[in-house]
Amino acid sequence: MVQFTRYFVVLSVATGGLSACKCGVATIEADIDTLVRQVTAFDAAIVEFPPTNGSVNDALAIHAYATSIINTLNTAASDVEATGEFSEDDDTAILSAVEASVSTVLGSLLEIIDKKPGFETLPICGIPALFLQDLQNLQNASVGFRNTLISTVLATLVANFTDPTNNIAAAFEPAITTYSSLIILSTAAQSEA
Numbered sequence: 001m002v003q004f005t006r007y008f009v010v011l012s013v014a015t016g017g018l019s020a021c022k023c024g025v026a027t028i029e030a031d032i033d034t035l036v037r038q039v040t041a042f043d044a045a046i047v048e049f050p051p052t053n054g055s056v057n058d059a060l061a062i063h064a065y066a067t068s069i070i071n072t073l074n075t076a077a078s079d080v081e082a083t084g085e086f087s088e089d090d091d092t093a094i095l096s097a098v099e100a101s102v103s104t105v106l107g108s109l110l111e112i113i114d115k116k117p118g119f120e121t122l123p124i125c126g127i128p129a130l131f132l133q134d135l136q137n138l139q140n141a142s143v144g145f146r147n148t149l150i151s152t153v154l155a156t157l158v159a160n161f162t163d164p165t166n167n168i169a170a171a172f173e174p175a176i177t178t179y180s181s182l183i184i185l186s187t188a189a190q191s192e193a
């Protein structure tokens with residue numbers, strides 16, 4: 001019993017020590033590094049996709065990047081929730097990574113609109129429909145991560161996180177509309193035929 005009590009005390013001290021240490025923040029910073037890397041790869045894969053004669057594999061690679069970004073956003077959101085409030089320094093580091101990824105994502109959203117004809121003319125159909133789903137899931141996961149961050153950051157930094165991400169949901173709309181109308185067009189073409 002004495003031993004049990006001592007063990008219990010040691011355990012509580014260790015637990016208190018854990019919540020005070022930077023473990024949670026290191027995890028979130030690692031999530032954000034992963035996010036920045038995946039967003040950069042997603043963007044590069046779209047930029048490199050040729051306007052004609054692209055390969056199905058390259059298109060599927062873009063889909064795979066989108067899927068990993070969605071997973072990372074969801075993981076990052078739950079890690080942020082589990083960690084709670086960070087220090088100002090950590091918030092600043094997270095903010096600059098978030099700003100960098102937002103601007104890369106905005107670029108990708110314009111490029112994926114431009115590359116639409118290249119995806120439409122691939123030898124297998126269904127890629128534009130897959131991208132529509134990816135864009136909707138990316139929008140949802142981005143908004144989810146943004147809202148989790150905003151609900152967690154220090155009160156003095158809420159505006160710093162809110163402003164650069166204010167239009168993130170709206171930024172997806174032109175790409176989502178473009179890919180939605182593709183599907184409507186091809187359905188119309190089918191019913192005419």
Ligand SMILES: *[C@@H]1O[C@H](CO)[C@@H](O)[C@H](O)[C@H]1NC(C)=O
Pocket residue numbers: 052053
């Ligand atoms: C695309 O492929 C077609 C058929 O293989 C070929 O005739 C055409 O030159 C190619 N276009 C480009 C830009 O590579």
Ligand SMILES: *[C@@H]1O[C@H](CO)[C@@H](O)[C@H](O)[C@H]1NC(C)=O
Pocket residue numbers: 091092095157159160
């Ligand atoms: C947050 O925003 C305020 C007001 O614009 C600015 O003075 C401050 O430097 C920002 N902090 C960070 C960490 O970016």
Ligand SMILES: *[C@@H]1O[C@H](CO)[C@@H](O)[C@H](O)[C@H]1NC(C)=O
Pocket residue numbers: 137140141143144145
């Ligand atoms: C949107 O994201 C939230 C988490 O932020 C998740 O609970 C929900 O299932 C998602 N909805 C869709 C349609 O993916």
